[in-house]
Every structure is written in C-alpha cells, then in structure tokens.
Amino acid sequence: xxxxxxxxxxxxxxxxxxxxxxxxxxxxxxxxxxxxxxxxxxxxxxxxxxxxxxxxxxxxxxxxxxxxxxxxxxxxxxxxxxxxxxxxxxxxxxxxxxxxxxxxxxxxxxxxxxxxxxxxxxxxxxxxxxxxxxxxxxxxxxxxxxxxxxxxxxxxxxxxxxxxxxxxxxxxxxxxxxxxxxxxxxxxxxxxxxxxxxxxxxxxxxxxxxxxxxxxxxxxxxxxxxxxxxxxxxxxxxxxxxxxxxxxxxxxxxxxxxxxxxxxxxxxxxxxxxxxxxxxxxxxxxxxxxxxxxxxxxxxxxxxxxxxxxxxxxxxxxxxxxxxxxxxxxxxxxxxxxxxxxxxxxxxxxxxxxxxxxxxxxxxxxxxxxxxxxxxxxxxxxxxxxxxxxxxxxxxxxxxxxxxxxxxxxxxxx
Numbered sequence: 274x275x276x277x278x279x280x281x282x283x284x285x286x287x288x289x290x291x292x293x294x295x296x297x298x299x300x301x302x303x304x305x306x307x308x309x310x311x312x313x314x315x316x317x318x319x320x321x322x323x324x325x326x327x328x329x330x331x332x333x334x335x336x337x338x339x340x341x342x343x344x345x346x347x348x349x350x351x352x353x354x355x356x357x358x359x360x361x362x363x364x365x366x367x368x369x370x371x372x373x374x375x376x377x378x379x380x381x382x383x384x385x386x387x388x389x390x391x392x393x394x395x396x397x398x399x400x401x402x403x404x405x406x407x408x409x410x411x412x413x414x415x416x417x418x419x420x421x422x423x424x425x426x427x428x429x430x431x432x433x434x435x436x437x438x439x440x441x442x443x444x445x446x447x448x449x450x451x452x453x454x455x456x457x458x459x460x461x462x463x464x465x466x467x468x469x470x471x472x473x474x475x476x477x478x479x480x481x482x483x484x485x486x487x488x489x490x491x492x493x494x495x496x497x498x499x500x501x502x503x504x505x506x507x508x509x510x511x512x513x514x515x516x517x518x519x520x521x522x523x524x525x526x527x528x529x530x531x532x533x534x535x536x537x538x539x540x541x542x543x544x545x546x547x548x549x550x551x552x553x554x555x556x557x558x559x560x561x562x563x564x565x566x567x568x569x570x571x572x573x574x575x576x577x578x579x580x581x582x583x584x585x586x587x588x589x590x591x592x593x594x595x596x597x598x599x600x601x602x603x604x605x606x607x608x609x610x611x612x613x614x615x616x617x618x619x620x621x622x623x624x625x626x627x628x629x630x631x632x633x634x635x636x637x638x639x640x641x642x643x644x645x646x647x648x649x650x651x652x653x654x655x656x657x658x659x660x661x662x663x664x665x666x667x668x669x670x671x672x673x674x675x676x677x678x679x680x681x682x683x684x685x686x687x
Contacts, residue, residue, distance in 0.1 A: 330538020
C-alpha cells in the first residue's frame with residue numbers, strides 16, 4: 274500500500290472546496306490539518322492498542338503506509354517561502370509562504386505563529402519520533418531473533434527417502450529439542466525439492482520425508498532468479514537454507530507475539546519480507562518518496578530522479594528483500610520504468626515529442642509483467658509458508674512420532 278500516499282490537500286482539490294467556500298480559510302484549514310490528521314489517527318491507534326493489544330500497532334502501520342509521506346510533505350510545505358518572483362528577482366519583505374500566499378514570511382501575526390508551531394511540532398514527529406519508533410522496532414526484532422540463527426539444517430537422501438536434522442553452531446548440554454525448528458527445516462526442503470504427496474514423521478531428532486518422487490523436483494518460476502539460476506544441487510541447497518531461516522524467524526516471531534504487543538502488531542509487516550531484518554526497506558521506501566518529492570522541482574530534477582530510482586532498482590535487484598520473487602521483479606522493473614518515464618517527460622517538455630513513446634511504454638510495462646506473473650503467482654517461499662502453517666496444526670501428532678501427509682504443490686495456471 275506504500276504507493277497510496279494520501280493527504281487532505283488532494284481531497285480539497287478533488288472537491289474544489291476553495292470554489293465553494295472562502296478560499297483563504299479553506300487553504301489555511303487544509304494546510305494545518307493535512308500534517309496533523311495522520312498524527313491524530315496514530316493517537317487513535319494508540320488508544321486502540323490499550324483496548325486490544327497488537328491491533329493498534331497493526332493499524333498504525335496501515336496509517337503510516339497510507340498517510341506518512343503525504344503528511345511529511347504537507348508538514349515541510351509549511352516552511353517553504355517564495356522568495357523570488359517569476360523573473361528571479363528577490364521579493365524581499367514581500368516573500369510569502371508557498372502553501373499560504375496570503376501569509377508573509379516576515380509576518381508575526383497569530384495565524385503565522387500558529388502555522389509555524391504546527392510545522393515544527395509535526396516535523397518533530399515525522400522526522401524524529403516516527404523514524405525512531407521504527408528503528409526501535411528494527412533493533413527489537415534483531416535482538417529477539419538472534420538466538421534463532423544459532424542452528425542450521427542438514428538434509429540427506431537415504432534409501433527410504435530424505436532425512437532432515439538440526440545442527441547447532443555451538444553445542445550446549447541439555448539443549449531441548451525444538452520440534453518447530455526441525456519442522457521448518459523439513460518444510461524448507463520439501464518446498465524446494467519435493468512435489469506431490471509427502472509423508473512426514475519426526476523421530477529421534479530427525480524429520481523423515483517419503484514421497485513417490487525419487488529425484489529433486491523443481492518447478493519453473495516466472496521470475497528473474499528462476500531464469501538466471503541453474504537447477505543444480507548447490508542452488509537448491511542454498512535456497513532451502515534461506516527458506517528454513519525464514520520459517521524459523523516466523524516461528525520465533527509467532528512465539529514472542531503473544532507476549533510482546535509491539536512485535537505482535539508489526540508481525541504482518543515483517544512477514545512481507547523474505548527475512549525480518551529486511552524491515553529496513555520500510556525506511557528506504559519512505560526516503561525514496563521524500564527524496565523524489567524534494568528533487569522533482571529542482572533544476573537538476575531529471576538527473577537526480579534517475580540517480581535515485583536506478584539506485585533503488587539496483588538495491589532491490591541485489592538484495593531481493595520481498596517474500597515473493599515476483600514482487601522483487603515487479604518493484605525493480607517499476608523503478609526502471611519510472612526512470613524511462615522521467616526521460617520521456619523531460620524530453621517532451623523540452624519540445625522533443627519523439628521521446629513521448631518512452632513514457633507510454635514505461636507506464637505499460639509493469640502492467641504487462643504483472644499480467645504475466647498472474648499465470649504463476651506462486652513460489653517456493655510462499656509454498657513453504659503455507660506448508661509450515663499446515664504442518665504446525667499437525668504438530669501434536671508429529672510430537673507423538675506419528676506420520677502425517679502433506680500435499681506439496683505450487684499454484685500455476687500454465
């Protein structure tokens with residue numbers, strides 16, 4: 274939902290409130306309410322959190338996704354002064370606020386002080402308090418999930434099927450057996466290497482998997498990594514290891530969410546990413562939007578926009594932070610297309626209409642890619658997440674060393 278950045282000024286423009294009512298009053302109310310309204314909604318979320326733990330935090334993330342960028346932009350607009358005229362000459366004492374042209378930048382009236390105080394207070398929240406809260410959440414999940422990184426999974430093929438077991442990085446006497454982590458290792462292997470009906474049994478600290486398929490079985494995926502990677506055992510092993518780490522993180526997050534209301538409310542946000550540590554993408558996405566809004570009206574707008582979006586595209590392509598590989602590809606292509614659209618618009622405004630086709634194609638390509646991805650919306654990561662939820666429901670049976678069956682199958686319309 275990060276692309277849906279809303280603010281009250283857009284609503285004002287949509288309903289043409291300035292034409293229906295007193296223009297200066299409408300502009301003043303809109304300018305003051307736009308940065309304040311998201312903060313009021315966050316306050317309402319904190320009240321909701323007191324009534325129902327974790328729900329308020331979850332709603333707060335939705336509010337930030339919808340209104341943070343718009344609110345931050347409107348807050349910064351309260352400080353912007355128009356200091357030159359159309360010819361570039363200084364306005365001197367006649368400088369005025371761009372958002373509120375009827376208020377002079379040198380004015381000390383009650384209204385101007387109200388605007389200044391509102392801008393300072395809201396800027397404090399948008400620039401310091403909200404980012405600090407997100408940083409605290411990032412550090413908190415890092416500390417909570419640190420113990421989950423002390424084990425690794427080992428899988429081997431036997432005459433009866435496959436065996437998966439956990440290998441701690443440091444041996445500890447009396448270490449209790451963690452069935453959920455062992456289950457995560459088994460599910461990760463199944464999601465990558467096995468298909469069809471799989472019989473799973475936890476016994477003697479190992480997960481036994483038996484299926485009719487004797488060889489590695491992998492599905493062709495409609496994503497960039499699926500075309501670039503070879504289907505050798507090394508690639509499958511590394512992907513299985515990454516999925517196992519993802520599932521273990523989710524397991525630990527589910528455990529602490531019942532006791533930690535902050536992490537419990539942010540759980541769905543964390544689960545959007547392949548690993549919880551990629552939560553820093555929340556910061557990057559917001560910084561990207563703020564940076565684009567800041568440079569779009571500058572003299573070197575084209576070069577700055579190209580630099581920002583291409584760096585973002587390269588970051589997504591290399592890190593691949595999202596759970597779904599298709600989302601990584603779509604986000605990366607969208608950034609590249611945004612760069613192409615910027616070039617086309619810049620050339621068009623300069624009088625060269627021959628480059629306008631680039632803007633049209635750039636807007637069309639993400640939709641074409643999304644339509645193609647609909648044919649195979651699934652991935653090994655999403656399959657593993659589904660299987661793990663299903664297997665956890667059968668965990669009491671598995672703890673009794675009973676055998677359960679799981680259907681390992683990816684969704685595809687090809």
